[in-house]
Amino acid sequence: MNLKGTLPTLILQVLLSGPAHGYRIAQDIKARSKGVLEFKEGTLYPALHELENQGLIRSEERTINGRVRREYRLTDEGHKVLVAERKEFRRMLRAVSAVLGESS
């Protein structure tokens, strides 16, 4: 399924559970969606950099399992945006369900 436009929100949601590096974020999204949400991992990092530029996440380098990683964590601003995005997404989901004639 195409993730266009929703990847930043999914990244924020994964980081709600705690700090993570890029590879773990990618695997987490795939695992949580049981493989339904597929995306090319090369597009993950531009999205991470953009979120960092917006101040929604911040990063620092750490050594994990002998490899230097850039680990990302959610900021307070990112948390606020995530709450708002989730609310908006649920509202849209209800509307789509109503149009499709399915009970939510």
Place this chain on the structure above:
Amino acid sequence: MNHRTADPFDRWLEAATAGLCASAVARIRDEMRPHYEDAVDHLEPEGLARDEAEKIALQQLGDARKARRGFKRSNLTAVEHRKLAGLAKLPGLPFRLSGWSYAVLASPFLISLVLVAIVGAFSDDFQAFYIATFILAGLFSIPLILYTGLMPIALPIRYGRPRLGIAISVFFWTLCLSASIPMVLLKARGVSSGVLVPIYSLFLMLRMLVCDLILLRKLARIPTTELTKRPF
């Protein structure tokens, strides 16, 4: 790094980071190399040979050109970095400025506006002004080419629209050059250079203004902390 690089990941990275400044390339490489190695490490226990695992890991990264478009939206390019670095080296400027301050102070538009205004103020006849303006334009063409002159072309190319970049450049240069024609006609009708000065200045400045606006738009998305910690 060159095109003969043996490592397929290096080739992917080279394509994905083409045109970015060195610090951005280093950051992306340091970040994505462990990602790629993790992916290969996870694929190998599934019974895949090393080269097969590498191939699949690369496929999972996707199209390098698509990644490059994303990276160029969120990181400084080499041209933009050079522009800011050149500014930071100017004597007497405070080193730590916000992205907006950098862009305004580095603005060829503002600097040129002042210079052309000076020329216009001291020029009583059209011919002297015309020559002086072209000398100024020539002088500015060097830093413009080095820093921002190529941006109207470079930006659309960066976003995968090369024809648009060329069209924009041709349009603005044509606009600047064609400004001479009505000026000559007006002069032939006896209009004073006092009227011609602002008309010509307007056309000359338009292209520079567009260059600056493009850079300003980009800088507005990059936080001050990111700009000031980069090794200019």
